[in-house]
Amino acid sequence: MSDRTTAPVPPRLQAWEQRTEVSLFVAGLVFLAGYAVRVLAPADIGPVRDLALSLVYATWLLFAVDYAVRFRLSGLRLWHFVRTHWLDTVVLMLPLLRPLRLVQVYTAVQKRREQPRLSLYARVMWYASLTAVLLGVSAALAVYHQEHDAPGASIRTFGDSVWWACATLTTVGYGDAVPVTFGGRVVAVGLMACGLALLGAVTGSFSSWLVQVFRREDEKGPPGSA
Structure with a gap:
């Protein structure tokens, strides 16, 4: 979560967040599904488990790329970015916590409408x-x-x-x-x-x-x- 109370969000970063938040939430659900298959699937269906592991790694790489882009667009030093965007950092380390970003997903969608439903x-x-x-x-x-x-x-x-x-x-x-x-x-x-x-x-x-x-x-x- 960006430090919106002490510094304005750069327009490019704000635009990036609005464009990617929903798709990244969907990627988070894919990560969760892949992790579930990896954990729950029997050991004798190796190809399915391997495919699930590939989905987990691919979506995590997507989260890492998004984190790097956010850092680049923020114009902040690394430690300042990590401190002010602590939720992004936690989610990158523990992607299973991505559901905690639901409010930001709704905010990104709502900005395209005139008023909340x-x-x-x-x-x-x-x-x-x-x-x-x-x-x-x-x-x-x-x-x-x-x-x-x-x-x-x-x-x-x-x-x-x-x-x-x-x-x-x-x-x-x-x-x-x-x-x-x-x-x-x-x-x-x-x-x-x-x-x-x-x-x-x-x-x-x-x-x-x-x-x-x-x-x-x-x-x-x-x-x-x-």
Whole structure:
């Protein structure tokens, strides 16, 4: 995410972001699909797994090229660019987190229209819901990859991993399935933080919407009072 509050975005960089954000989001879905096939496909279908790995590498290379172009168009020094575009940097290192850029995808699309089609509250809930789904699938795949053959693991199947991701995202945390590897626990910490943020966004938006509805009803007054 660029440092838009302290410095203007160069016009060429802004144009590049608007042109590429949607296609890069689609590439992120392709990356996720390739990673899913690579992780879940049986070992005896080697050609399919190899094709999936090729998709993963190709899309990651696309992300790297986009990152380099953004850096070039920004006119910033490398460290300043990394610091102010921290989300771009994180997504480059961990492409499974690309769903976190959903808001920027919507912004890039919306700039081509005159006004939003959804209210603010509906947009926040839509962003949070879709991000939760994509993030949950990504986390389930990553944890299953790390855990399914680890000694003493309680997450042995992809179904176990999906159950764990749902419990973690909703902050329920039953404790019947927990990661035991370092990589799995790192994913768990990130998912816990994202789960709290997404739940807070949805709850806050829904509460604000209810308050707005009740305020409008109060302003109308009881029937026949006019």
